[in-house]
Amino acid sequence: MSGIESAWINGEAQTRIDVHDRGLQFGDGLFETLAVIDGRIMHWERHRARLMRGCQRLGLPEPPREQLERELQTAAADQPRAVLKLLYTCGCSLRGYARPDDIRAQRVLLRSAWPAGLERHSPAGLRIIWCRHRLASQPRLAGIKHLNRLDQVLARAEWQDPEINEGLLRDQDGHVIEGVASNLFLVRNGVLHTPRLDNCGVAGVMREHLMASARAAGIEVMESCMDENDVTGADELFLCNSLMGMRPVARLAGQRYETGPVTRRLLSLMNPESA
Structure with missing residues (x-):
């Protein structure tokens, strides 16, 4: 199992998230798992398009594109092979399913080592x-x-x-x-x-x-x-x-x-x- 090597929340290096986050409370959010090869995020535009579709479907504000892409590129830079997991949650609220009127979505970015023994596009059955x-x-x-x-x-x-x-x-x-x-x-x-x-x-x-x-x-x-x-x-x-x-x-x-x-x-x- 590959452990988390680095973590960022809203672009800041940290590992602690507010217990009121709706992603934690209700699964109120989305995620993307991204392959990084030679510092490059594979198929990012397709991942981004699916993330945007998910935002529309769940009624979440879209993440700021330029800021998000800067954060991803920083996390991917100089990585021969790595895995990025991007979580995009509805942000925090108190008890109850109702979302706050002012949604402040959160970006959680996790970087892990490439899984041991995982070959990409391999003919091995x-x-x-x-x-x-x-x-x-x-x-x-x-x-x-x-x-x-x-x-x-x-x-x-x-x-x-x-x-x-x-x-x-x-x-x-x-x-x-x-x-x-x-x-x-x-x-x-x-x-x-x-x-x-x-x-x-x-x-x-x-x-x-x-x-x-x-x-x-x-x-x-x-x-x-x-x-x-x-x-x-x-x-x-x-x-x-x-x-x-x-x-x-x-x-x-x-x-x-x-x-x-x-x-x-x-x-x-x-x-x-x-x-």
Whole structure:
């Protein structure tokens, strides 16, 4: 586990946050996990766009762009590889769910070491499982990266085996949505499919980047409603997120998958990565 190396709150180096912060009290806020490579924040514009969508969805004021980007660049500077976690909360209030009339949002920025052994855009296959926990449907929160991650906490508690890399989540109707900390893609008859995220799930930045890259390369891409049979019957399967990039699935429960031609082509497009 990578510990926090540095922390800033509203641009000031510190580690203590007010106990009245609504992100702590209610999960009232958003976050982004950013990969830093050679001092560069990967896919920042996509992260920023999702953060702005989240602000609109939750009714939060947008963070000051120039100030936020200066803080991020300061944290990323001279870092060969690091992880930045940006939390954007509604600020502080006393008891009760009602927000204050004057919202003073807070920016919390955490920098951690790159996770040991994590390869980005690696051909090494993952071993994954099906999670028993099911996601609830809430279209207003679908796609954004809000601070309430109890679904992911409960799902991740289902396994302790270090050989298992990830778990797949379904919704209450059995539709396959995503991984606990990743987005899912499958290939069937040469067409790239990823689950629709209309009612739940996180619209990942790497998911968006991969879809755009695949279309630019002439690969057909579809956002589809899919069930367990669609996944088990797929020709190829891979996962992605901002840190690991894309990784093929080698084994799901007892089923094995090969790294097929579409996955290999996309891996070649990602290495070297263009942001």
